[in-house]
Amino acid sequence: MKQSERIGAKIAYIFSHNHRYIERALESYNLKGPMFAFLLTLSHKDGCSQECLARYLKFSKATATRVITTLEKQGYVYREKDEDDRRIYRVFISDEGRGLIPAINSALQEWNDIFLSDLSDEEEQIFRNLLDKTKNTLVEFDRKSSKQMKNNYQISG
Template sequence: MGFIASHNHLYIDRVLEPYKLKGPMFAFLLTLSRWDGCSQESLARHLNLSKATATRAVRDLEGEGYVTRTRDRDDRRIYRVFISDSGRQLIPVIHKALSKWNGVLLSAFSEGEKEMFARLLDKGLATLEKFDIGSDTE
């Protein structure tokens, strides 16, 4: 699993390099394309990343003009993050890159194997989510 994830990161970083997207930045844009205006903290939680990683990624995305940050009107401690028009234009590019990667990864699988693989990954994810909820972080 780690080997697949490593290759995925290398591929995505290489394909998105012309757009100055690195690391989890593309995941932030994808999330914002669905939940525009969410807080930095909720972005970090949703993507299972630290607040520090979220802050760096959002700051870098803002520097490239892909997002804007504004303070919440009701709670000035909270930053709301909004995808910009130029950030929104990258969404199809990101989807195309992810689709190509998935096509390569699954190219030797039959249709039945692809369906089974997806079910097994979903089952593993559900198990991890239950573990995260019940795990003691102290």
């Protein structure tokens, strides 16, 4: 009975905890909100444009501008105009920025460890697979509905 209880609520709960935990863990480095995600992305995709970062991390380009401006002021990243296309800023992580990566990774790892602490290795593996599987379902669903979009612009009646 009531087996179909709200999965969304559980996900939301876990999400907000994760968010809060990471936020606190990184506040001493002055990394707020999406800043750590941008840094982390740059640590292995150095030289990305702002637009590319925004798209990859699913933030608006307005937010990307703001986040990167802040990170630049803090000296964690620097920007260079692309030589071939003067619209594009290539964003690079600085040495100082790269110095934060271990701290970011351990904050993420700490949360993972807490979050998964009551699961066996096998359960953890299954859980990861199910998360991947459902995530892919959603990615696929999005792809289909964005295709659908075009056909939906029709006069009603």
